[in-house]
Amino acid sequence: MGRENPAAEEALCLLRSRLCDPNFIFKPLSDSPDSNYSKLKFMISSSITEACNNSVLLLGPRGSGKVAVLELVLRDLLLEYPDMISVIKLSGLLHSEDVCAFKEIARQLCVENQLLFSKMASFDDNSQFMIAMLRECGLAHKTIVFVLDEFDLFAQGKQRLLYSLLDAMQSVTSQAVVIGVSCRLDADQLLEKRVRSRFSHRKLLFLPPSSEDLQRLMEHILSLPIDSSLPQDYAVEFNAKLQNVLADKRFKVIIDTYMNSDSTANHLLGFLFRAVSNMKLENGFLTLENFEAALSNVQRQPKLESLKDCSIVELYILVCMKRLEVKEQNSYNFNSMMKEYKSIHDSLRTPDYYSRSVCLRAFEHLLQRELISFTDKRGQNQSVEFHPVKLLVSFHELHQGLKSYRSCPAILQKLMAG
Amino acid sequence: MGKEESPQVTRRTTRSSSSAANLDNVAEKTKAKDPPPPTLNDLLFGEEKPITLDDLLSSFPGRRVQILELLRILGPVNCPMLPVFIYGGTSTGKTSIILRIFAHLNRPFVYSSCLTCYSPRILFESVLDQLLLHRKSAANGYSSAKRCERPSDFVNFLREALTSILCNLQGNSGNLRSKKLEGQANGHMIYLIFDNLELVREWIKSNTMLPFLFNLYDILKMPEVGVIFISNTSPDTYYSCMGYVEPTPVYFPDYTEDNLRQIFMRNQSNKKLYSSFLDIVLKPFCRVTRRLDELSTAFSLLYKKYCEPLSDQGIVPNEDMKRRLFSQLQPHIASSLNEIFRVISLPSAEVGATKKPKRKDTTRKSGGCEVPDQLDFHMSTSAKYLLISAFLASRNPATLDASLFDSTGGSDSRKRKRKPSEKSKEHKETAEQESLMKGPGTFPLERLLAIFQCITSVAADEEEQENDGLGIQAGDNSLMSDVLLQLSSLCNASLIVKGGSCPLDGSTRYRSTVCEDMTLQVARSLKFPLSKYLYRG
Numbered sequence: 001m002g003r004e005n006p007a008a009e010e011a012l013c014l015l016r017s018r019l020c021d022p023n024f025i026f027k028p029l030s031d032s033p034d035s036n037y038s039k040l041k042f043m044i045s046s047s048i049t050e051a052c053n054n055s056v057l058l059l060g061p062r063g064s065g066k067v068a069v070l071e072l073v074l075r076d077l078l079l080e081y082p083d084m085i086s087v088i089k090l091s092g093l094l095h096s097e098d099v100c101a102f103k104e105i106a107r108q109l110c111v112e113n114q115l116l117f118s119k120m121a122s123f124d125d126n127s128q129f130m131i132a133m134l135r136e137c138g139l140a141h142k143t144i145v146f147v148l149d150e151f152d153l154f155a156q157g158k159q160r161l162l163y164s165l166l167d168a169m170q171s172v173t174s175q176a177v178v179i180g181v182s183c184r185l186d187a188d189q190l191l192e193k194r195v196r197s198r199f200s201h202r203k204l205l206f207l208p209p210s211s212e213d214l215q216r217l218m219e220h221i222l223s224l225p226i227d228s229s230l231p232q233d234y235a236v237e238f239n240a241k242l243q244n245v246l247a248d249k250r251f252k253v254i255i256d257t258y259m260n261s262d263s264t265a266n267h268l269l270g271f272l273f274r275a276v277s278n279m280k281l282e283n284g285f286l287t288l289e290n291f292e293a294a295l296s297n298v299q300r301q302p303k304l305e306s307l308k309d310c311s312i313v314e315l316y317i318l319v320c321m322k323r324l325e326v327k328e329q330n331s332y333n334f335n336s337m338m339k340e341y342k343s344i345h346d347s348l349r350t351p352d353y354y355s356r357s358v359c360l361r362a363f364e365h366l367l368q369r370e371l372i373s374f375t376d377k378r379g380q381n382q383s384v385e386f387h388p389v390k391l392l393v394s395f396h397e398l399h400q401g402l403k404s405y406r407s408c409p410a411i412l413q414k415l416m417a418g
Numbered sequence: 419m420g421k422e423e424s425p426q427v428t429r430r431t432t433r434s435s436s437s438a439a440n441l442d443n444v445a446e447k448t449k450a451k452d453p454p455p456p457t458l459n460d461l462l463f464g465e466e467k468p469i470t471l472d473d474l475l476s477s478f479p480g481r482r483v484q485i486l487e488l489l490r491i492l493g494p495v496n497c498p499m500l501p502v503f504i505y506g507g508t509s510t511g512k513t514s515i516i517l518r519i520f521a522h523l524n525r526p527f528v529y530s531s532c533l534t535c536y537s538p539r540i541l542f543e544s545v546l547d548q549l550l551l552h553r554k555s556a557a558n559g560y561s562s563a564k565r566c567e568r569p570s571d572f573v574n575f576l577r578e579a580l581t582s583i584l585c586n587l588q589g590n591s592g593n594l595r596s597k598k599l600e601g602q603a604n605g606h607m608i609y610l611i612f613d614n615l616e617l618v619r620e621w622i623k624s625n626t627m628l629p630f631l632f633n634l635y636d637i638l639k640m641p642e643v644g645v646i647f648i649s650n651t652s653p654d655t656y657y658s659c660m661g662y663v664e665p666t667p668v669y670f671p672d673y674t675e676d677n678l679r680q681i682f683m684r685n686q687s688n689k690k691l692y693s694s695f696l697d698i699v700l701k702p703f704c705r706v707t708r709r710l711d712e713l714s715t716a717f718s719l720l721y722k723k724y725c726e727p728l729s730d731q732g733i734v735p736n737e738d739m740k741r742r743l744f745s746q747l748q749p750h751i752a753s754s755l756n757e758i759f760r761v762i763s764l765p766s767a768e769v770g771a772t773k774k775p776k777r778k779d780t781t782r783k784s785g786g787c788e789v790p791d792q793l794d795f796h797m798s799t800s801a802k803y804l805l806i807s808a809f810l811a812s813r814n815p816a817t818l819d820a821s822l823f824d825s826t827g828g829s830d831s832r833k834r835k836r837k838p839s840e841k842s843k844e845h846k847e848t849a850e851q852e853s854l855m856k857g858p859g860t861f862p863l864e865r866l867l868a869i870f871q872c873i874t875s876v877a878a879d880e881e882e883q884e885n886d887g888l889g890i891q892a893g894d895n896s897l898m899s900d901v902l903l904q905l906s907s908l909c910n911a912s913l914i915v916k917g918g919s920c921p922l923d924g925s926t927r928y929r930s931t932v933c934e935d936m937t938l939q940v941a942r943s944l945k946f947p948l949s950k951y952l953y954r955g
Contacts, residue, residue: 013497020498020641063663067636091637093630094570104570266663273500274666277490297487300667302505302652309507309672312705354755358706365707369507370655383931 007234008284011224015276018221019269022068023075026265028220029213030069036204041073043202047177048081048143053169055178055199057151060206062183063266067149069206070179074145086112086137087145092153098160102126105146109133127164134168138175151180155190162191166198208263214255217265218246221272222286234284241285248288254295274298303393306369307401312352312409313362315402316341318371319415321391322398331375334363334385350411360385460551461526461583462603468524477518479684480677481511484670488519491666495525495605498641501632505649506670509710512648513613515670524604526587531613538627542572545610549579569630573637583608584642609644610634616651632662672708675700681710682717691733694740695724695747702751716754723750801904802940803877805930806948807869808914809937812858812930814953816865822951823872860927863905870901877946 018024030037040056047054058066074087088108095101106126110117113133121129137144146165148154154162168174180187191199209217222242224235245251258271274294279286310318320340324332338356345353354362364384366372375388393401402408402416471489475482491502504512513531520527528548535541543562547554552563566572587606618627630637635645645665649656653667673681679696686692699720703713724747735743797805814822905928908914915929941948 009494013494016493016497016499017641020500093626093633093637094568094573096626097568100568100570107574270500270664270666274491277493281494297668298666300653300669302654305669305671306507306652309708311707313707352705354706358755362706365709368650370651 005281005284007231008279008281010230011234011238011284012276012279012281014224014230015222015279016273019273019276022065022266023072025217025221025269026065026068026072028216029065029209029265030072036206037069037073039204040069041076044073044077044145044177044179045080047175048077048084051138051141051143051175053174053176054202055166055169055180056202056204057180057182057187058204058206059182059185059187061208061262061264063262063264064206064208065265066181066183066206070147070181074147084141085143085145087147088112089147090149090154092148092150096150096153096156098158099123101154101161102130105130109144131164131168134174134176135171138173141175144176146176146178148178148180151182152184152187152190154180155187159192159195162195163198166195170198209265214259214263214268215246217268218272219243222246222276238285241287245286245288245291251288251291254291258295258299271295271298303371303397304401304404306371307393307398308405309369310366310371310401310405311362312412313354313359314366314371315405315408315412316344316350316352317359317362317366318391318393318398319402319412320344321372321389322395322416325391325395331388333388334360337363337389344415348411348415350409352409459603461528461548461608462520462524469518469522471522474518474522478511478515479680480673481515481670484668485515485519487668488516489523491668492519492523492525492609492644496607498607499644501635501645501647501665502668503647503649503653503665504668504670505652507672507709508650510670510672512670516611516646516648520609525607525609526583526603527609527611529611529613532617533614536617537621538569538623539567541612542566542569542575546572546575546579549576549583549608569626577638577640580608580638580640580643584640607642607644609646611646611648613648615647615649616655619656628656629662632665636663673710675704675708678704678708678710678713682714688733691725691728691735692721694735694743695721698744698747699751702755706755720747720750720754723747797940798904799944800874800901801908802944803874803946804866804870804901804904804908805913805932805940806937806944806946807866807873808861808908808928808930809858809932809934810873810948810951811861811866811869811928814951815859816861818953819865819869822953823869858930860929862925862927866905866928867901873946873951877944 026037029035032038036058040058043054043056046052058070060066074085078085078087086109088105090101090104095104102123103121103126106121106129107117109115109130118125134144165176165178169176169178184190185205188196188199188201188203219242223239224230226232226235226239228235259268261267271294274297275286275291278290278293278297280290307315307318317337320337321332323344324336324340329336338359341353341359344350363372367374367384367389371392372389373392375390391398399416402413475485478485488502488504491499493499504516506512517529528545530541530544530548532541535544543564543566546552546564546566547562550563552558554560554562564575566575584606587603587608590603590606612631615631618624618631621627631647635643647665652669653664679700682696682700683689683692699717703716707713724743727743727746733739905914909916909928913930913932915931916926938948
């Protein structure tokens with residue numbers, strides 16, 4: 001692959017590594033003075049210079065670049081104030097338990113300050129160590145920045161971590177910033193009263209980029225640098241072709257359909273990643289077809305796909321279940337489905353009539369495909385035939401699926417309709 | 419292929435690596451000697467030399483689009499990638515293709531299946547063991563390299579292990595840029611593959627595990643790590659535990675009829691003959707299932723049947739012979755369609771032995787339900803009676819016990835049944851509906867024992883009449899011996915299951931899972947008039 005055109009391969013690698021690097025992507029969105037980047041940077045740097053405590057919540061939908069912007073800010077501040085900041089990062093997914101969280105804080109503090117970390121330290125030891133470290137750092141005019149990713153998960157349980165963090169920040173000796181990152185807009189409402197009263201209630205809202213921003217972002221990500229190891233004429237040609245694609249009406253339609261469901265930046269990245277992967281290395285340019293292919297790759301209709309994978313018997317079972325639901329039978333299982341199947345066969349003489357055992361296995365396949373499921377998880381010792389089941393596809397989807405099914409028996413369509 | 423014995427390759431003997439090697443005849447060299455100390459190359463697929471793209475494509479007919487798509491996503495050497503989510507039905511080649519792709523690319527990867535690693539701890543430790551090049555052996559007491567249970571510890575260890583591995587890889591590629599060693603890893607990316615991800619949803623901690631796994635890439639923040647998920651179910655079945663940005667999806671559809679034909683035609687010695695065989699069987703079978711694993715078991719038996727009249731297996735069939743063979747096979751197709759899913763323990767001996775659909779058993783656990791005609795039940799007489807009485811207790815309403823088993827009451831109940839009014843008919847319909855829904859009823863132990871006593875005494879009476887009072891008490895005695903023991907062994911065979919306990923008196927209730935056909939067979943073997951005692955709506 002790609003031995004034909006080393007420049008194209010290099011370009012592809014460059015684009016892909018850009019797409020996988022959130023810091024690069026959110027750089028241009030943080031230029032303007034009223035961006036979240038500037039606000040956040042101002043806030044943290046002022047608390048560093050004025051040696052005060054602070055806390056802030058970064059809120060916004062998943063994939064809107066909260067962590068990426070925060071990382072950018074922290075990276076720049078670390079350059080600006082070397083030796084004055086130490087960053088402790090926790091994630092709600094990993095450290096939502098208090099014991100775990102304190103241990104991780106102690107571990108990271110030890111690493112930062114070249115201390116020996118004891119794995120055997122107890123919860124109390126660790127929390128006392130943290131308080132002591134906060135005081136020491138305060139005396140040394142060193143700010144500790146706590147980043148709590150998935151902040152809402154820390155609010156489960158007793159919130160001991162949040163309380164001791166925010167409580168420690170009430171004293172003048174400590175010097176720390178707590179930054180919570182969450183995609184729950186009501187994250188501060190989850191806090192207990194004693195915690196909420198100690199929280200500063202500063203919030204930064206991250207909104208999905210506007211369409212102009214999106215356009216700028218795509219240009220920023222996809223165009224190649226002119227002054228790099230890439231051959232210059234290739235880069236210029238690549239950029240010119242890219243501009244053509246970006247300006248194309250059809251491209252706008254593609255982007256609009258894709259961004260309709262979710263207009264965050266990370267959502268766009270997934271799409272661009274597929275498009276860039278689709279790039280043909282032989283000619284080495286991004287074309288409109290790449291984006292079209294990416295759209296069909298990314299936008300999937302899983303239920304319709306699995307309907308297409310079904311065999312005829314499985315479709316019969318689905319249609320029988322649909323008919324039972326139309327009859328308003330409030331709960332049904334394999335046996336009642338078989339009764340319906342048999343009655344259909346008796347009245348219409350379908351060519352596809354199989355024995356009970358075959359149907360049972362087909363039924364199990366459907367369960368595996370998750371087109372149907374048991375209505376309740378209880379009573380597992382009861383056998384499959386007697387378990388009440390329900391359809392997981394809507395009638396409309398089933399209808400759609402039958403229509404698009406290759407060589408679907410006409411009789412099934414008829415049964416489905418009436 | 420003796421590679422299962424060789425510990426050196428067992429790390430990579432996944433279901434598909436063995437099957438894929440089977441398909442390709444690229445058998446690995448087995449080494450009988452002691453395994454060498456693990457090296458970085460253990461993270462490769464473990465082939466002598468990488469397979470070519472053409473080999474890869476030709477070994478998976480009908481999967482060209484998916485293979486190319488995956489190769490595009492994985493990209494050229496040392497290209498970072500976003501997480502990928504591969505999904506598609508069972509036996510569509512997801513795992514084997516991704517593993518073969520890595521054999522082709524010759525890049526290091528870590529494969530762990532959530533099927534064998536059935537809890538977070540085992541999953542974490544398996545990943546770490548592979549990364550730390552740790553091999554469980556008698557010397558280390560078959561323990562893992564690191565003990566870690568929590569995701570937080572796992573991430574720390576993982577980051578450590580990955581950094582050291584990546585350092586090594588980078589060092590390697592730096593040193594050996596000029597002369598590429600055979601079997602040397604390509605590039606300095608490492609890929610983590612998680613197979614059977616759908617099973618994680620059933621784990622106890624699934625609501626934290628799934629977001630964690632899906633977010634692993636973002637948590638690690640290492641562009642040199644690629645994460646690949648393989649799942650049987652589509653991404654929308656994970657929505658209930660949302661909390662992550664969706665990975666980019668790759669879909670493996672089920673094989674079409676043409677694909678199946680291509681697959682079955684591979685490695686056939688007599689292609690013409692097999693093709694004419696497929697002409698007959700493929701179409702009807704595809705209406706029932708398109709799953710490769712099920713079809714191949716069914717076809718292997720049918721093909722033997724098909725070839726039976728032929729003396730020479732290498733013969734090229736002409737039209738006439740095809741017709742003859744077709745008429746020969748035709749009756750078998752229908753029957754085999756109906757028993758397509760039967761699990762056959764002795765394939766060669768049992769071909770065509772049973773024509774009746776046998777998979778009418780109730781629970782999947784109870785494989786013991788499938789008893790071919792000609793085999794006798796290896797059960798004692800009392801166990802058989804117990805089985806019958808359990809069946810009766812499950813099917814008959816408890817209120818009718820007295821009338822059914824009392825010799826005088828029997829006629830009474832029949833009289834009552836004779837006048838079906840409109841209302842009772844309606845009643846009957848709903849009752850039928852209910853019985854369809856509810857399945858066999860539950861019963862307490864006392865009722866089972868009472869029925870058991872009744873029917874055994876009847877049997878003993880009959881025996882008495884036959885023997886003219888010779889074995890007066892003998893039959894009864896033998897039948898009543900250790901009934902409770904028999905009951906527990908029937909429970910173990912899950913012919914009878916323990917249901918929930920009664921909410922009022924707290925005693926355990928039982929339920930018979932045996933189907934009517936089988937009970938009838940049991941009754942026949944005892945010459946017991948089952949139908950006389952069975953209440954029918």
